[in-house]
Amino acid sequence: MLARAQLASLTASISPQSLLLAWIDWCSHLAISPGKQAELVLRALEQATALARYQFDSIAHAETDSGRSPPVPPAQDRRFAAEPWQQWPFNVLHQSFLLQQRWWELATQGILGVERRHEAIVTFAARQWLDLCSPGNQLLTNPVVLQRTLQENGANLLRGLHYLIDDVTRTLTGQPPAGVENFVVGRDVAVTPGKVVLRNRLIELIQYAPTTDTVHPEPVVIVPAWIMKYYILDLSPHNSLVKYLVDQGYTVFCVSWKNPDADDRDLGMDDYLELGVAAALEAIGAIVGAAKVHATGYCLGGTLLAIAAAAMARDGDARLASLSLFTAQTDFSEPGELALFINESQVALLEAQMQRNGYLRADQMAGAFQMLRSYDLLWSRMVNEYLLGERRPINDLMAWNADATRMPARMHAQYLRRLYLGNDLxxxxxxxxxxxxxxxxxxxxxxxxxxxxxxxxPWRSVYKLHRFTPAEITFVLTSGGHNAGIVSPPGHPRRQYQLRVRPAHGGTLPPDEWLAAAPSQGGSWWPAWLDWLRQRSGAPAAPPRTGAENFPAIVDAPGHYVRLR
Structure with missing residues (x-):
């Protein structure tokens, strides 16, 4: 166990055995695939010819200085859309890179005999190495950076060096990224007024103060993922989903998970159900009386809530009025590229490391997520900050993203094995x-x-919920990513969504057919959800009291647990 933990610390918690097995599988099957080899040779010759022709045409166009349009490059990519990249020799340089990238995509896919998972790992690894070598990420091969350096006489590089030293220093000393200090929890974010009405070993339950004279009798309880601080749903007042619901006449409760430490190593999934969902529902019932609850879960909080709802249905517990799930998977057979980091070898390595620490560190999760979107989350930021000398101002969502949490060893191992590896749910x-x-x-x-x-x-993975329950499902596909698509208040520019209802016990369309059939609407999906809740809520009445005899108000929101580092 100790040897595995040491190995994990040297390999950024990535299993080298998993990578090696995938490479051997791919390499050995490619070696006995003469047809594939011939296809790759032919593609290489075709690309070399296309690149040579493009280079010749580009040089001829530059020398003649004619008014004709420049030659069309054989490959397109948004990373190289800026005008300096269209000038020789940088146009040829980035085209060579893009063609090589396409060749490796062909080389790593479609080889008979290679396991699908191993193929995905090799393809992903090849893409990561190619991104590392991209001309856009190097000082001497990036014309935008060179142009800026000449214009500023190197001042951009000095600023970039300052940013690099600052970032390294902050990382080594455990400080948050620059700019986070402008988003203090309870002062700038998570400011919707309320009270903590329950605190146990794992959660604080926040009850938000009403802003309307009357409220619907059915409260809304939000269960966020335990891998994040809850206030992504209560960021700044202009984009707080909590405030939006409160202002629309709902009593809102929200679970704030504790940021666990080594003493919490033995907390498991059952504890998250009991001390989290069950404890919250008990407190809400004591406060609001006999009213049913609109249960809402986000990401893994939604998965946990689906488990709890299934258990309540099994046991005849009818306290829920409805179930809302945001980016929450209930089937993990095809969870996207994140599954590349979750297999038996990988989980065993993580378990060894967690056994030593008692928890999974937040930066271990962050590294995996960065690799999934390496250009957007890593390389473009490094080029902008360290080479161009431009540090983008941090916003509330970015500050929240830097306020990461840990996970108890037992719970993390259980949900990886039971949900991702076993797909038990x-x-x-x-x-x-x-x-x-x-x-x-x-x-x-x-x-x-x-x-x-x-x-x-991934939405097609989330869509699989249709297969497992006969319930009525209002399915919404909205623009944006995992977080920004959910934090999407009315008035947010360039937002749109598709919505379609599958009636109870109705047939299920394949996902691509659903995509073609669901009408598209402009704007935020929040009002559509609000209308859906109202259709399942009673007539407004006086707001309930804050807290109850057994659940008195403890402290003001956002509470204590959200501030734990």
């Missing part, structure tokens, strides 16, 4: 209180939201 064998639960028992109306550009919970 969709198979009907996930145990709660010693007995399996089935999504098929859920009869509640479900409002399910996913996003087009989600690398964490």
């Amino acid at each position: 969709s198979a009907g064998r996930y145990p709660v209180a010693g007995r399996p639960v089935s999504l098929g028992d859920i009869a509640l109306s479900i409002f399910c939201v996913c996003t087009v550009s989600d690398h964490v919970a």
